[in-house]
Amino acid sequence: MVIGEEEAVPNLVQEIALSGHEPPAKFFQKEENSPVAAAPLASDIPIIDLVRLFQLDSDQESGRLKMALETWGLFHVVSDQLSVSFLDEVRGLAKKFFYLPKEEKLRYRNLTDDGEFKLEGYGNDRIASEDQVLDWNDRLYLLVQPENERNLQLWPETPSSFRSVLHKFSIELRKVANIVLKAIALALELEENYFTDRLGDDASAYARFNYYPSCPKSDVVLGMKPHSDGSVLTILLLDKDVDGIQVLKDGEWFTVPIVPHAVLVNLGDQLEIMSNGIFKSPVHRVVTNTQKERISMAMFYSCNAKKYIEPASCLADETRPKLYKKVMVEEYLGKLFEAFAQGKRAIDFAKI
Ligand SMILES: O=C(O)CCC(=O)C(=O)O
Numbered sequence: 001m002v003i004g005e006e007e008a009v010p011n012l013v014q015e016i017a018l019s020g021h022e023p024p025a026k027f028f029q030k031e032e033n034s035p036v037a038a039a040p041l042a043s044d045i046p047i048i049d050l051v052r053l054f055q056l057d058s059d060q061e062s063g064r065l066k067m068a069l070e071t072w073g074l075f076h077v078v079s080d081q082l083s084v085s086f087l088d089e090v091r092g093l094a095k096k097f098f099y100l101p102k103e104e105k106l107r108y109r110n111l112t113d114d115g116e117f118k119l120e121g122y123g124n125d126r127i128a129s130e131d132q133v134l135d136w137n138d139r140l141y142l143l144v145q146p147e148n149e150r151n152l153q154l155w156p157e158t159p160s161s162f163r164s165v166l167h168k169f170s171i172e173l174r175k176v177a178n179i180v181l182k183a184i185a186l187a188l189e190l191e192e193n194y195f196t197d198r199l200g201d202d203a204s205a206y207a208r209f210n211y212y213p214s215c216p217k218s219d220v221v222l223g224m225k226p227h228s229d230g231s232v233l234t235i236l237l238l239d240k241d242v243d244g245i246q247v248l249k250d251g252e253w254f255t256v257p258i259v260p261h262a263v264l265v266n267l268g269d270q271l272e273i274m275s276n277g278i279f280k281s282p283v284h285r286v287v288t289n290t291q292k293e294r295i296s297m298a299m300f301y302s303c304n305a306k307k308y309i310e311p312a313s314c315l316a317d318e319t320r321p322k323l324y325k326k327v328m329v330e331e332y333l334g335k336l337f338e339a340f341a342q343g344k345r346a347i348d349f350a351k352i
């Protein structure tokens with residue numbers, strides 16, 4: 001392949017990495033976003049035990065949760081629903097999928113025959129503008145809930161357990177999400193079901209499997225640029241061996257430690273809006289690794305696209321007015337994809 005022949009460079013990062021080419025310049029971050037220095041470890045992000053949250057010793061666990069919500073906007077969760085072997089099985093699914101031959105993966109491509117971008121499927125991010133800085137990852141993005149809206153033709157047939165394991169994982173993870181949302185509601189002194197009622201049965205859950213090949217230019221290329229999630233809540237299953245996700249706190253990047261037997265819960269913009277900014281959705285990014293590939297999986301829980309969300313009225317008064325407008329979820333998420341492509345935050349659009 002001739003270097004410099006733009007169309008000859010494959011656009012799946014896995015293929016670029018395999019071809020031995022350096023990442024093309026369109027992957028290079030602007031200087032202010034370059035992941036220059038090693039980020040310190042955020043070692044005080046707690047591991048919350050969901051069983052303990054609602055038991056006798058719940059005060060202590062709730063206190064740790066509240067600290068995490070106020071300082072980091074994210075925390076690890078261990079739960080009966082998620083055994084170590086089950087988490088490993090899901091990690092294995094993702095790896096087996098990304099290791100399939102390219103032709104097999106392209107059966108699930110996130111482009112129409114005319115080359116138009118589809119939200120679901122396998123591929124890259126939507127390219128919204130010429131000057132968009134690209135992220136060093138490929139992804140498989142699938143709607144998993146509501147169940148009757150699944151596009152099963154995009155769910156891989158290999159590995160053969162993919163569909164059944166992802167189905168089971170989505171059921172267990174939704175239980176985890178609901179328990180966490182109840183605890184967050186209580187931490188805000190809202191009625192326990194405040195957020196779970198707003199999510200409801202028509203909530204959407206999207207799974208995003210991320211593959212980050214090793215990257216020879218990890219000083220200028222990011223696995224995922226800084227963003228906050230547009231969800232109510234995101235639950236992440238991180239790579240067991242390779243770190244990469246960093247969170248921004250007080251203007252400084254911190255590395256999120258790996259906790260192999262836990263999932264990472266991350267507050268999203270919809271929760272920031274509904275909590276009237278008392279809890280914030282954290283800005284995070286993913287750095288690349290010169291030696292090692294990394295695989296992660298995110299499950300994004302969102303209120304139904306046709307619903308409106310707004311700050312809970314009891315979280316606003318004369319001293320703390322409403323900070324966000326009432327927004328339609330669909331409209332908000334539309335802004336989010338635009339903002340992400342430009343490296344901006346969509347939440348600013350919802351601010352009063
Ligand atoms: O790979 C990760 O650890 C984080 C991925 C992420 O932030 C996302 O998919 O929104």
Ligand SMILES: [Fe+2]
Pocket residue numbers: 227228229284
């Ligand atoms: Fe994210």
